[in-house]
Amino acid sequence: MATARTANPAPMIGLNKAANGQFRGQTKPAGPQSGLLATVQQSGDPQKRSSIPQNSGGIRFGDDWKKCLELPPKDTRLKTSDVTSTKGNEFEDYCLKRELLMGIFEMGWEKPSPVQEESIPIALSGRDILARAKNGTGKSGAYLIPLLERIDLKKDHIQAMVLVPTRELALQMSQISIQLSKHLGGVKVMATTGGTNLRDDIMRLDEIVHVVIATPGRILDLIKKGVAKVNKTQMMVMDEADKLLSQDFVVLIEDIISFLPKDRQILLYSATFPISVQKFMSKHLQKPYEINLMEELTLKGITQYYAYVTERQKVHCLNTLFSRLQINQSIIFCNSTQRVELLAKKITQLGYSCFYIHAKMMQEYRNRVFHDFRNGLCRNLVCTDLFTRGIDIQAVNVVINFDFPKNAETYLHRIGRSGRFGHLGLAINLITSDDRYNLKTIEDQLVTDIKPIPSSIDKSLYVAEFHSVDPDDDDNDGELKNKELGAA
Known part of the structure; x- marks a missing residue:
């Protein structure tokens, strides 16, 4: 696949439209380049971070397990109070599995952000949540950490479902979930979205899947075909919930919920919530815990x-x-x-x-x-x-x-x-x-x-x-x- 970089750029003649979204052309640096991009790439690339060998037998009792972690480079950049104004909690305060903590720290997540502090203990208790927090303040970790903590590997059915409005977000969330759970010893995460081969998803669901991350249309299709069985699914997360409750998706969401068990847990996360959320909340959520970290919006x-x-x-x-x-x-x-x-x-x-x-x-x-x-x-x-x-x-x-x-x-x-x-x-x-x-x-x-x-x-x-x-x-x-x- 051609990218936009060339070793020896030459003048472009007759540049044609690139249907794949990538142009090949002369590359001119856009202003001075700092070392940040390389640092971020290194910390975010799972291929560049080794983990504890799977055949090492894990961590023995008494070992200093933190010394065995392969941590990404420490992020020393300035952070604003959007993520630093915390109560001082640590991830270890939530009694999480050690293997999950290993995944959290190897992601480079050092301490919980405000929305994570508010959300993780409540989500672990099984209570419904309506959380409003700014973009980029850690909402994904706020629900993925308790979701993965509650997965029971002895059960071979879909235990949790994350609904997102776009295919790119589904792929991103599945990648984060896989990285967080890599030491948990067999949590199976599947992303399913429209625009991909339905037969591949059907074959994948014939095997064990614990967590499904999906766009609403595709997962509803699989549910109605009897392939994705969600009658025992205990947790449903709606990320970017305001979009999922818009006219584009709300009918599909209502349909999906009708297939879930009565005692399921529903978690809603977004930066903005329209008035329509109140109607949905009163219909489907049971005494939800409300989190609002949006005193200012930007x-x-x-x-x-x-x-x-x-x-x-x-x-x-x-x-x-x-x-x-x-x-x-x-x-x-x-x-x-x-x-x-x-x-x-x-x-x-x-x-x-x-x-x-x-x-x-x-x-x-x-x-x-x-x-x-x-x-x-x-x-x-x-x-x-x-x-x-x-x-x-x-x-x-x-x-x-x-x-x-x-x-x-x-x-x-x-x-x-x-x-x-x-x-x-x-x-x-x-x-x-x-x-x-x-x-x-x-x-x-x-x-x-x-x-x-x-x-x-x-x-x-x-x-x-x-x-x-x-x-x-x-x-x-x-x-x-x-x-x-x-x-x-």
Whole structure:
């Protein structure tokens, strides 16, 4: 599969559309490159972290089991209070299996975040949960840790089900689950989504599966075919629950719940909850424990700017940002699939590495783009709102809204792709005259301040490894001229 990197870039002639979301073209570095991307890749790549040999007999009583762990490089980046304002609990305080703790620490998770502190003990007790917490503050661990702790390997049926709105999120969650449970001695995790071969899923479910991570349409299909038997499933998690309870999915969710046992446990997690959640909660949840860590809606580590431009100035503005900002990885949002492909082609013609992804692509291409971008094979990704839900790529430090979103909820999820787990991020919005009303509305609804882009963006606002810049240096890499950005 071709990527956007070439050893000896040559001038591009007759660049054609790449149906797989990856362009081959001249690669031009987008601003200075720090060592963060390599660090994040190393810590996130399961192939680069050895674990305790499976044939070693495990950890014997009395051994210092922590010394046997192969931990990823310690993340020394600054973290905001979104994840550091905790009660001081440790993962070991929850009486978790030692083998699960091994997986947690080898993921690089050192201490529970606020949503994990609130959620893990309640979920372990079997009580229903309605949890509202910001994007990128550890919601996945908040439900996956108690879910895996409660798996009984002596039972060979589906014991837990995680529902997510997108295929990419299902793949991401299954990968995290597999890594967390690798020392548990046989927990079987399966991801099943639309757009893949149904026969393969049927054959997989003929074997033992303990945890299913799925999109609603596919798992309901398998349930109705009698292949996925969920009549003994004790726990159902809805990640990005607001999306799952929207008109697109809510009928499917209701149908799935009808096949579950009466005494099941339901956990709902999201950053935003519409009014419709109350109706669902009163119908299906039993005295749910409510967690609300959303006193303010936007992440504290994300600095937000807007550049006022005309439609024709947008590409030039983007080119200036690429050349001036210190980008580890960036995600660029457009409002339509057609504009995604056109912009990705334009970015590649400008000489920058670029992938694109949207819902109309073949699933195998979507999977490949998602995998390669996560592994750092490309600096920039152009996408639709398909990529706003739960996608966690630690190296992303810049989000650009090439097309400004129509509502506050979409905006919140988009900018939440940077600044993951309390780290720093930058969100830049290209605003035309048609977007002015939406900008003001979103600021009011989120109670946030989106400022005009300054003449110089301080790198310490979004770059982990920052060295001070001489303000009198005319070659200052962090300097952004208003006139170059089309700012008013």
